[in-house]
Amino acid sequence: MKRVLEGLRVVSFGLVISAPSAARMLCDLGAEVIKIEPHQGDTMRMIRPVKKDNRGKLQSGIFTALNCGEKSMALDLRTEEGQEIARKLILEWADVVIANFKPGTLAKFGIDYETIRNLKPGIIYGEISGYGQKGPWAQRGAYDICVQSECGIAAQNGPWGEKPHRVGFSVLDYLSGRDLVIGILGALHYRERTGQGQHVDISLYNSGVTVLEDAIPGYDMEGVIAGTVGSRHPSASPHNLYKTRDGYINIIAINNFLWKKLVTIMGRPDLEKAEGLSTGLERLENMDRIDEIIEEWTSRHTTDEIAEMMDAAGLPRGKLCTVKDVIESEQTRFWNMAPRIEQPFLGEVRINNCPIKYSEAETDIKGPAPILGEHNRDVVCDVLGYDPETFDQMKSRGVFADDL
Template sequence: MAERSTALQSLKVLDLTRVRAGPTCCRVLADFGADVVKIEAPVGADPSAGVSGARHGYDMLNLHRNKRSLTLNLKAPEGRALFLRMVESADVVVENFRPDVKDRLGIAYDDLAKVNPRIILASISGFGQDGPYAKRAGFDQIAQGMGGLMGVTGNPDEGPMRAGAAVADSSSGLYAAIGILVALQERSQSGMGQWVQSSLLEAQIAMMDFQAARYLVEGEVPKSSGNDHPYVTPMGVVATKDGYLNLGVGSDPQWQAFCELVGQPDWATDEKYATNPARFERRPELWDLLKPIFAERTTAQWVAALEEVGVPAGPIYMMDEVFADPQVQHLGMAAPVHHPARGETRLVAQPVKLSRTPASVYVSAPDAGEHSDAILAEVGVTPDEIAALRAQNII
């Protein structure tokens, strides 16, 4: 079993999140050793509570590893009082309810700051904490559409296409984690907590990066270009003898080396192809010339040959091929962990490496309420009080 990271071991986090964005944020903190207490409703107390698939399914295991679990009914006055008691000794609270829910529950930032001025509340929403869309339900695909990602994804003649991963959910969780770490650093100077906010819509727009800046700075509205790069050619997907290849000829010197490799040195000086603007202008024509050439060799042969001349290229993997790749194995992106019901399994590792205090996956996701007694005892709740709370379905 891996050892718990020591990087954030002094940090106590109360995790009220569900589905994906919020759990992604808390997973970062947990993987670096924070004591993350996942707070969820007792059975029947919150029919609308969302989970990520089956309790022992892949998504729950991956999102909620390294956490402890407490069941607590926040809708009951006794449950709210217990939560605020925990806030007194906590560092961070993370929630991704609709913005008005925490106000109704009496656990908004001002409520938390009254009992602990050092508390940091991180709120992740669909569209922001205020404004005309604040109360709308937010889902990843909706944010992908409104944030511009779907408008530039897919083939030009086929309409918008969603990305195959939850880009808005995951990035909003990561941005919230960054905000928490910034707030913690600032707290070390001021002694005060603050309210950290992120949303799926803001995160998706930020992830558009150069495409968004292209519009803001130049006034250009980017369009979808399929697998081709928006302005560099040839950079995209090409069929090989046995599959597909990502080709990335990113500069004119790389183009010159590429032309030598494919036996067409004249292309390097031909004014039609010598510069990227010229190649971009003749993109369809150029791909028509390249397709029969790439069909002559396998993907592996092309990757090796292109690497030899310094031209970026790579295979296009299915997920089983991803984790079979020797570089992925070297990077340790499949983290082993034991689960009481599923036995030995693997989860997706943190992609951030620290030399002294690395992240680790040291324990699997908890069952609901698995640690309730221990967590409540830590804030002074007696065994008799715990039994009474359980009898009332408060925990």
């Protein structure tokens, strides 16, 4: 089965998570991706979980997940020859360039958008940074945890009314990666109609601000500064994670219709019209009381028992699952969302699959993640047309590196 982006050529300077997550999705959709790494490789190659392969070298599971299906070229961009190789690859081969360096870095190597667009007007550049390519904070260094604090996400994350903390994974790296994919697809559509390429500017900060949900209008309309909410919702109740006999389950009944169903299966129909509980606003004002009543009920049953009752009543619910539960879930297996792939020198590795499922096109993982510099010779000789002797000479001068 074909893929929707077959024929699209992407040069990725992406490192760590944000830009690589975008390149991975474009690759899943069919693009051919050449990843350009420094000689020491992407930092994620040494980030846990790691395992020794049959060469005695460590391979990283998260690097595999972020870069599967791509090609790797380890190129020293500090050298003139390295810059020339990168420039030639962009000008002669690429449709799209992806990067997540600090703003201005690509310009130091002579491969920035403004330089390349004058030579190739149809080129599309997609760059991710902490705070954007321009603006008052553009030159600030940034990691996901820093921007979670700056953009307002961390202030709402944590147990109700207690100390804020970061979301437990690099949510902004992945959000900005998805936003970059959307931006690139839009730029490709625009180029198809006009012939004109463009620069797509994505920042962790802007991606974070877009998911603050009701916090921005809440402050503007009511003067409320959103704080930590835990599993509660500041605008609706019941909306929480409740303890059962053997675990936890999310229960949400945010309107009168769902509230009536919930109190019925609880065996407490008297609560439907009880004083202080008959409307959504009243239930919001009495969420402590509601949570206490519901948890008194859930604590007498197992998680599965609660889930079965709610399913039978057509009520939404969410069992608290570990990653082991997720991997073993019939839902995950049905959609093949955690398949095993064969990684060179290592064997089978289980990673996440593409979440996009088309009716007429394939999106499953295209292949393993590359070994550092695995495709140096292929790219230089087969794609760019250099003869093998020239490649060997450049390699001897330190332009290329590999871990083969």
